[in-house]
Amino acid sequence: MATSSAPGKVFLLGEHAVVYGEPALLAAIERRARVTVEERSDGGLRVDSEDLTLDGFTIEYGEDAATDPNVDVPQNLLEAATGYVDEAVAQARDAADAPNAGFEVTIESEIPLGAGIGSSAAVVAAAIDAATRELGVELDREEIADRAYRVEHAVQDGQASRADTFTSTMGGVVRVEGDGGHSIPAPELPLVIGYDGGAGDTGKLVADVRSLRERYGFAADTVETIGDVVDEGERALDDGDVETLGELMNADHGLLSALGVSSRSLDAMVWAARDAGAMGAKLTGAGGGGCIVALDESDESQTALEYTPGCEEAFRAELAEEGVRRK
Numbered sequence: 001m002a003t004s005s006a007p008g009k010v011f012l013l014g015e016h017a018v019v020y021g022e023p024a025l026l027a028a029i030e031r032r033a034r035v036t037v038e039e040r041s042d043g044g045l046r047v048d049s050e051d052l053t054l055d056g057f058t059i060e061y062g063e064d065a066a067t068d069p070n071v072d073v074p075q076n077l078l079e080a081a082t083g084y085v086d087e088a089v090a091q092a093r094d095a096a097d098a099p100n101a102g103f104e105v106t107i108e109s110e111i112p113l114g115a116g117i118g119s120s121a122a123v124v125a126a127a128i129d130a131a132t133r134e135l136g137v138e139l140d141r142e143e144i145a146d147r148a149y150r151v152e153h154a155v156q157d158g159q160a161s162r163a164d165t166f167t168s169t170m171g172g173v174v175r176v177e178g179d180g181g182h183s184i185p186a187p188e189l190p191l192v193i194g195y196d197g198g199a200g201d202t203g204k205l206v207a208d209v210r211s212l213r214e215r216y217g218f219a220a221d222t223v224e225t226i227g228d229v230v231d232e233g234e235r236a237l238d239d240g241d242v243e244t245l246g247e248l249m250n251a252d253h254g255l256l257s258a259l260g261v262s263s264r265s266l267d268a269m270v271w272a273a274r275d276a277g278a279m280g281a282k283l284t285g286a287g288g289g290g291c292i293v294a295l296d297e298s299d300e301s302q303t304a305l306e307y308t309p310g311c312e313e314a315f316r317a318e319l320a321e322e323g324v325r326r327k
């Protein structure tokens with residue numbers, strides 16, 4: 001039996017634009033997905049999940065079709081969750097040259113599903129690490145990140161960047177651009193998250209931005225401008241200037257709104273945090289619903305978010321220095 005965990009993440013700057021080769025800055029956060037894998041001799045696959053912020057579900061994949069899980073969640077989220085596990089298992093079998101290996105997989109996750117803080121990437125990175133170790137193979141982080149990316153790419157119909165999977169695998173603060181990424185030094189970041197209890201449809205949101213960008217010059221320019229904001233943000237991190245990073249996060253949220261990916265509840269949470277004195281606040285991830293991230297050393301933003309209609313949960317997020325790891 002092997003257990004691995006990997007952290008969730010927030011985009012400090014650069015979501016959506018990163019899909020078109022612009023840079024992005026992300027921070028891994030101490031909310032982890034933990035995956036336990038045990039090899040089984042019959043070649044079958046069974047997935048058990050206690051949370052994923054959905055009711056516990058169990059799916060058995062035998063020789064015949066999978067039985068329908070009896071859970072009360074949107075079908076698209078459920079299909080996505082099972083798709084990620086299927087593809088992660090396929091990557092592990094490939095990496096260990098064990099095409100017929102069967103597994104018992106148990107997932108526990110503190111990261112809400114589809115909320116923009118990297119639940120799928122964390123589950124996938126942890127699953128690949130645990131399943132390959134269970135088969136006696138140790139992959140380095142670069143290979144885990146690459147294989148995890150291939151999983152997201154397959155499940156999200158080719159509409160995924162390397163941002164989420166790279167951050168979850170490496171931990172810390174990272175810059176991702178195109179096929180590459182690296183860790184960057186950063187000052188302490190007082191991250192506060194607001195969560196509206198919902199989830200955006202990443203595939204659709206990415207496709208909508210793609211279409212907008214093809215139809216309008218302003219949208220193509222906006223994507224490029226987000227890249228410029230990210231470069232400014234990296235300079236601010238380098239200078240230890242958290243205040244300027246906050247200002248740039250505010251600008252980035254405006255640009256993402258122009259691309260149509262914010263929502264009423266995300267805007268309400270962003271403004272609640274700003275009104276409470278946050279240095280900056282923006283949506284994180286694909287948008288449409290889910291989470292915002294704010295920078296605030298005081299407790300004011302978190303308190304304000306707790307009282308904001310539409311905000312289901314507000315919490316402080318510590319930086320996860322370690323990416324994927326045993327346990």
Ligand code: MEV
Pocket residue numbers: 014015016017018019116159160161162163164202206285286
């Ligand atoms: C999703 O967490 C972030 C997007 O930029 C898509 C991606 O990078 O794969 C919207």
